[in-house]
């Protein structure tokens with residue numbers, strides 16, 4: 001299955017410079033893809049390109065490029081795909097990972113704040129999917145993965161984002177059916193609110209991630225690489241019969257209520273790191 005990645009497929013990854021998006025970019029480069037990373041802060045994009053280019057061979061055109069793009073802006077979205085097609089002449093994969101929100105009680109969210117979060121996490125993804133379809137995938141097919149969040153039980157303090165992500169989950173299903181005959185698969189990944197990276201953490205009060213830990217059956221935070229692994233699986237031909245689906249990467253968090261069963265502290269579900277090697281990564285760590 002990895003062979004098809006190695007045919008120099010082309011992927012666009014929003015938010016590809018940081019956190020989960022950075023891990024997805026790294027993994028796709030490792031698998032042989034060309035990758036275009038896109039987000040608002042150009043300096044951050046440039047820094048990621050410089051760092052990641054050190055890990056791959058030099059080619060012309062380069063295997064990794066960046067395009068500044070605010071996914072809330074239609075013209076910037078259009079420009080992103082025009083640049084991608086100008087450089088590589090095709091588009092195989094789209095990872096709609098860029099997004100975020102602020103913590104606020106629902107009663108206090110201003111209309112401006114509500115709109116900012118809905119535009120970023122719902123409208124932005126709609127625009128990205130629509131433009132990818134229009135400029136390339138509608139005629140040639142492709143695979144899309146949309147990033148959600150853990151929202152199945154509602155999201156107190158992030159009601160705006162929960163509503164936006166629920167919208168994206170539904171969009172994912174609509175696109176999966178409407179675009180199946182164009183050869184497009186569309187899926188979603190829902191990380192638990194427990195995926196630690198420095199860039200994610202700096203948006204929240206200091207101990208938010210630590211507070212989450214005891215409420216997870218895994219009893220530890222997740223890593224960007226563990227989310228990236230699910231994204232890359234869904235992009236790959238190994239997922240050729242999966243569309244309109246959501247994969248949860250949450251250490252069991254969304255299922256856990258200590259009402260009937262308390263998971264004791266443990267270290268039996270160890271994290272996967274993409275650089276640990278297949279042998280180490282597949283060594284059983286628990287009886288599960």
Ligand SMILES: CCCCCCC/C=C/C(=O)SCCNC(=O)CCNC(=O)[C@H](O)C(C)(C)COP(=O)(O)OP(=O)(O)OC[C@H]1O[C@@H](n2cnc3c(N)ncnc32)[C@H](O)[C@@H]1OP(=O)(O)O
Nearest residue numbers: 099100101102104110112113116117120193194200203208
């Ligand atoms: C118990 C909780 C557990 C939490 C676990 C955390 C798990 C992690 C989840 C993740 O998603 S990690 C991703 C991390 N990255 C981010 O979250 C991104 C951070 N923010 C943004 O991308 C953007 O700021 C935004 C939230 C999308 C807003 O976009 P924009 O830049 O257009 O808006 P602003 O100009 O900043 O603000 C507009 C408007 O919004 C209101 N507002 C903004 N911040 C707050 C706040 N902290 N509290 C209340 N309201 C806020 C406000 O009305 C702003 O307008 P003005 O008042 O500034 O005019």
Ligand SMILES: NC(=O)C1=CN([C@@H]2O[C@H](COP(=O)(O)OP(=O)(O)OC[C@H]3O[C@@H](n4cnc5c(N)ncnc54)[C@H](OP(=O)(O)O)[C@@H]3O)[C@@H](O)[C@H]2O)C=CC1
Nearest residue numbers: 015018019020039040041070071098099149194195199200
């Ligand atoms: N970490 C976690 O526990 C969880 C994360 N998620 C979601 O996963 C995704 C990745 O988050 P994570 O890597 O953890 O955090 P990061 O803060 O590292 O990543 C967020 C990325 O989104 C980009 N971004 C934000 N707004 C826009 C925009 N308007 N246009 C283009 N790019 C944008 C940011 O770049 P820039 O600011 O330069 O635009 C940044 O690179 C996000 O959608 C997040 O909400 C969901 C659940 C839990």
